[in-house]
Amino acid sequence: MVRKQETLHDVVIKFAGDSGDGMQLTGTQFTNNTALLGIDLSTFPDFPAEIRAPQGTLPGVSGFQLHFSSERVYTPGDACDVLVAMNAAALKTNLGALKKGGKIIVNTDGFDAKNLRLANYPEGENPLENGSLEGYDVLRMDVTKMTREALKEFTMGMKEKDRAKNMFVLGFLYWLYGRDMESTIGFLKDKFGKKPDIFDSNLKVLQAGYNYGETTEAFTTTYKVEKARMQPGNYRSVMGNQALAYGLIAAAQTSGLPLFLGTYPITPASDILHELSRHKNFGIRTFQAEDEIAAITSAIGAAYGGSLGVTTTSGPGMALKAEAMGLAVMLEIPLVIVDVQRGGPSTGLPTKTEQSDLLQAYYGRNGECPMPVISASTPADCFDAVYEAVRISVQHMTPVIFLSDGYIANGAEPWRFPQTADLPPIHVKFKTELGHGEEKLQPYLRDEKLVRPWAVPGTPGLEHRIGGLEKQNITGNISYDPDNHQLMVKIRQQKVDKIAEYVPEQKIDSGADKGRVLVLGWGSTYGAIKSAVGELQAAGHSVSHAHLRYLRPFPSNLGAILSNFDTVLIPEINNGQLIKIIRDVFLIDAKGYNKIMGVPITKTELVEEIRKHL
Amino acid sequence: MSDTITAPTLTAKDFSTDQEVRWCPGCGDYSILAQVQKVMPGLGIPRENIVIISGIGCSSRFPYYMNTYGMHSIHGRATAIASGLKASRPELSVWIVTGDGDGLSIGGNHTIHLLRRNFDVNVLLFNNQIYGLTKGQYSPTSEENKVTKSTPFGSIDHPFNPLALAMGADASFVARSMDRDPKHLQAMLIRANQHKGASFLEIYQNCNIFNDGAFEIFTEKGSKAQETIFLEQGKPLVFGAGADKGIRLDGFTPRIVDLADGSFSKDDLWIHDERDIYKAQILVRMFDDPHTEGHLPRPFGVFFENDRPCYEEMMLLQIEDAKARKAGDLDALLRGREVWTIS
Numbered sequence: 001m002v003r004k005q006e007t008l009h010d011v012v013i014k015f016a017g018d019s020g021d022g023m024q025l026t027g028t029q030f031t032n033n034t035a036l037l038g039i040d041l042s043t044f045p046d047f048p049a050e051i052r053a054p055q056g057t058l059p060g061v062s063g064f065q066l067h068f069s070s071e072r073v074y075t076p077g078d079a080c081d082v083l084v085a086m087n088a089a090a091l092k093t094n095l096g097a098l099k100k101g102g103k104i105i106v107n108t109d110g111f112d113a114k115n116l117r118l119a120n121y122p123e124g125e126n127p128l129e130n131g132s133l134e135g136y137d138v139l140r141m142d143v144t145k146m147t148r149e150a151l152k153e154f155t156m157g158m159k160e161k162d163r164a165k166n167m168f169v170l171g172f173l174y175w176l177y178g179r180d181m182e183s184t185i186g187f188l189k190d191k192f193g194k195k196p197d198i199f200d201s202n203l204k205v206l207q208a209g210y211n212y213g214e215t216t217e218a219f220t221t222t223y224k225v226e227k228a229r230m231q232p233g234n235y236r237s238v239m240g241n242q243a244l245a246y247g248l249i250a251a252a253q254t255s256g257l258p259l260f261l262g263t264y265p266i267t268p269a270s271d272i273l274h275e276l277s278r279h280k281n282f283g284i285r286t287f288q289a290e291d292e293i294a295a296i297t298s299a300i301g302a303a304y305g306g307s308l309g310v311t312t313t314s315g316p317g318m319a320l321k322a323e324a325m326g327l328a329v330m331l332e333i334p335l336v337i338v339d340v341q342r343g344g345p346s347t348g349l350p351t352k353t354e355q356s357d358l359l360q361a362y363y364g365r366n367g368e369c370p371m372p373v374i375s376a377s378t379p380a381d382c383f384d385a386v387y388e389a390v391r392i393s394v395q396h397m398t399p400v401i402f403l404s405d406g407y408i409a410n411g412a413e414p415w416r417f418p419q420t421a422d423l424p425p426i427h428v429k430f431k432t433e434l435g436h437g438e439e440k441l442q443p444y445l446r447d448e449k450l451v452r453p454w455a456v457p458g459t460p461g462l463e464h465r466i467g468g469l470e471k472q473n474i475t476g477n478i479s480y481d482p483d484n485h486q487l488m489v490k491i492r493q494q495k496v497d498k499i500a501e502y503v504p505e506q507k508i509d510s511g512a513d514k515g516r517v518l519v520l521g522w523g524s525t526y527g528a529i530k531s532a533v534g535e536l537q538a539a540g541h542s543v544s545h546a547h548l549r550y551l552r553p554f555p556s557n558l559g560a561i562l563s564n565f566d567t568v569l570i571p572e573i574n575n576g577q578l579i580k581i582i583r584d585v586f587l588i589d590a591k592g593y594n595k596i597m598g599v600p601i602t603k604t605e606l607v608e609e610i611r612k613h614l
Numbered sequence: 615m616s617d618t619i620t621a622p623t624l625t626a627k628d629f630s631t632d633q634e635v636r637w638c639p640g641c642g643d644y645s646i647l648a649q650v651q652k653v654m655p656g657l658g659i660p661r662e663n664i665v666i667i668s669g670i671g672c673s674s675r676f677p678y679y680m681n682t683y684g685m686h687s688i689h690g691r692a693t694a695i696a697s698g699l700k701a702s703r704p705e706l707s708v709w710i711v712t713g714d715g716d717g718l719s720i721g722g723n724h725t726i727h728l729l730r731r732n733f734d735v736n737v738l739l740f741n742n743q744i745y746g747l748t749k750g751q752y753s754p755t756s757e758e759n760k761v762t763k764s765t766p767f768g769s770i771d772h773p774f775n776p777l778a779l780a781m782g783a784d785a786s787f788v789a790r791s792m793d794r795d796p797k798h799l800q801a802m803l804i805r806a807n808q809h810k811g812a813s814f815l816e817i818y819q820n821c822n823i824f825n826d827g828a829f830e831i832f833t834e835k836g837s838k839a840q841e842t843i844f845l846e847q848g849k850p851l852v853f854g855a856g857a858d859k860g861i862r863l864d865g866f867t868p869r870i871v872d873l874a875d876g877s878f879s880k881d882d883l884w885i886h887d888e889r890d891i892y893k894a895q896i897l898v899r900m901f902d903d904p905h906t907e908g909h910l911p912r913p914f915g916v917f918f919e920n921d922r923p924c925y926e927e928m929m930l931l932q933i934e935d936a937k938a939r940k941a942g943d944l945d946a947l948l949r950g951r952e953v954w955t956i957s
Binding site for chain 2: 032035036037038183227230231232233234235236237238246249250253258260262279280281282283284285287289290291293294297298299300301302303304305306307309323324326327331417418419420457458459460461462463464465466467468469477478
């Protein structure tokens with residue numbers, strides 16, 4: 001049957017279903033397939049806090065949004081072109097995000113009386129029948145029935161058969177977007193190669209979904225999205241936590257330090273542990289500690305012994321680690337503390353994103369306790385940014401806080417991955433013997449960067465004691481001397497400030513160096529700012545975008561950049577945190593835009609906000 | 615002549631530092647420090663491979679006075695810091711110095727997890743049944759009804775039995791000694807060091823300022839023989855001034871029997887077996903208040919020892935195993951399985 005194929009530039013699909021429906025897997029599979037074609041993309045998974053919230057209910061809906069385009073893509077998209085709704089609850093929770101006239105692919109079996117009731121539709125109301133979806137392009141299919149039909153010769157139970165429903169949808173989408181299915185077939189082989197029954201059934205349903213599109217005459221059009229024009233090179237798809245884990249492994253390799261991860265499972269950081277624990281063949285030690293405190297202190301112990309000590313957590317864990325961070329500041333040993341932020345305070349919104357730990361990272365410790373703070377702006381950026389965090393930590397003998405968030409951690413994008421040979425070196429020097437004229441080690445004698453020596457146990461002749469009590473300058477002996485304390489507080493601050501001399505200057509990401517509005521961002525707002533600013537620039541407005549990786553200390557030229565704009569606008573997914581610091585440090589009347597809803601800022605709302613300042 | 619260079623023989627003095635020892639005069643910590651410094655040279659461990667990690671409390675000043683590597687860390691976390699150090703540097707000899715507050719209250723969680731994981735480290739828990747550094751509050755090992763600064767009407771907390779706790783956490787070496795018996799303490803330190811696995815050594819330590827005499831009944835000449843039993847492997851549980859009493863197991867119940875009146879002989883007594891986990895469970899429960907009628911004497915020595923794999927060894931094995939199967943290739947890792955090229 002001949003059908004027309006339409007070429008699209010830009011598509012946003014939202015896969016939504018019950019949390020047991022396998023929507024994350026469907027989304028990820030479609031994402032990989034898209035990436036392999038060289039189409040640019042960005043994803044945003046959105047899942048409930050409960051592993052399996054009651055089936056069919058509104059809180060049980062799990063979603064996965066994929067934005068793909070033949071143009072460059074920086075966000076998962078504000079509104080969807082296509083909504084895949086596996087049940088009534090999925091339709092109800094996501095319909096608002098669908099563009100007018102958008103396509104809805106529904107599993108009609110998910111709209112029976114029970115599902116409608118669970119989704120809180122009034123008695124007797126079915127959105128598929130009451131005309132409320134007029135104006136949308138609704139493709140109805142009884143996925144459950146056709147899945148069972150495809151598997152009628154299989155001996156497995158009905159429940160098991162139904163588990164393959166997502167494959168039917170995936171197969172259909174592959175047909176709809178003119179894809180071949182090799183990437184998913186390969187995936188199924190890897191995953192179920194040893195369970196031929198499961199492999200065969202999934203493959204069968206996947207093909208059934210594809211064939212359903214092919215043979216059903218009602219579907220008249222397939223779609224194609226061309227490759228995006230991207231920087232030449234080799235690409236792969238990567239998720240934020242994965243890129244972060246790779247960055248740590250790479251930094252361990254180039255620095256020659258064995259990697260030790262002390263951590264305690266917490267959403268949304270646990271995937272870093274999962275990833276690193278798989279790569280023991282790189283000599284990585286992963287230690288799932290008994291709590292957040294043991295997680296960081298075990299990493300301190302490892303760093304004291306000469307390892308690259310890392311701990312990973314989220315907001316509540318950061319709070320628990322605060323005292324130990326202070327110890328690391330006093331000991332002046334390298335340590336990387338990764339905070340994958342989530343909605344707070346307290347347990348807050350574990351599966352939702354927020355940028356609300358910046359002030360905690362800056363100030364959340366007892367005493368005068370400065371630590372460098374570095375952040376990642378996109379999933380792939382986690383690699384480079386955490387690599388930098390390691391470099392600063394080991395070269396400046398200081399704990400470093402690394403801020404990511406749930407949006408970056410679970411989002412995916414194409415990554416032009418580096419070659420090992422291209423990675424910048426990380427030089428580490430242990431002190432191995434006493435210097436000329438030294439009678440015993442002076443553990444707090446500093447070099448020109450104000451950095452003290454890293455002398456690890458096992459080194460003959462350098463035996464020494466360190467600890468959390470204030471120490472005498474140079475000797476490291478306990479000291480309660482007032483002048484010494486003031487001196488040491490100032491030195492620890494200067495040491496962190498001095499790092500600004502060893503990091504790149506701040507760049508303008510897009511736009512002119514001077515103008516009306518500078519949108520200053522940090523972390524996961526990158527894509528939304530980039531897209532919004534790009535749109536306004538194209539319309540001829542005087543607006544620029546700068547995005548901070550180095551949050552403490554700030555790059556030395558930041559003040560000069562800020563002074564070149566009439567207005568500095570700082571969008572954040574918090575109640576205004578970077579803005580407080582910027583106002584404090586640079587004494588400027590920066591403006592904030594704050595969204596605290598557990599979800600990313602959209603391009604559309606940001607465009608509107610920036611316009612107010614133009 | 616062989617080519618091997620023999621390390622210079624060290625003495626106790628080589629393990630002391632130039633830092634002034636700042637414990638109160640008469641503190642039991644002085645004796646413990648002296649015994650540790652005495653046994654260290656004989657352990658055959660290069661000084662640079664010895665690391666002493668402490669938390670917070672009077673006892674935790676210990677590392678400053680030992681000329682080895684050392685860290686005076688934060689309250690309760692010495693065990694967790696030591697876990698990370700030992701996991702990443704298995705060749706080091708790691709000693710944890712902690713107290714009843716540091717190791718059983720604020721750091722209790724880390725203590726039990728260190729023991730269950732069985733890192734090959736030595737935990738020296740100085741038990742003085744009081745908070746000394748904060749000037750005299752009751753601790754998790756203080757006896758009930760104890761009047762302290764924070765319990766003017768007497769403590770209503772039920773105390774920990776530290777060795778029962780260690781057994782509950784599956785410690786592979788459980789022992790008790792005291793500051794006032796230098797020879798025994800030295801012997802226990804040596805045993806703790808010899809044991810491969812987490813060694814838990816509780817040391818009764820007198821705080822002469824805030825809890826003076828807490829262990830007097832066990833440590834002083836007049837009562838020591840009556841109130842204590844010194845455990846020896848393969849030997850009957852005998853005590854008393856003239857070795858005239860013993861402990862006999864009546865079913866699961868230990869009972870005091872008289873060896874002098876002819877009704878029982880040493881052959882009837884409980885023979886100590888450090889390797890018997892069931893007996894050890896009973897032994898650690900010999901924890902009666904020595905002021906009650908009919909109480910059992912308090913045992914000292916090695917209660918229990920067994921061999922099981924150490925965490926750091928198994929961790930290393932997994933790494934070696936993974937490397938042997940497939941050496942880490944960073945380029946291959948970064949590349950992943952699905953790559954596309956844009957030209």
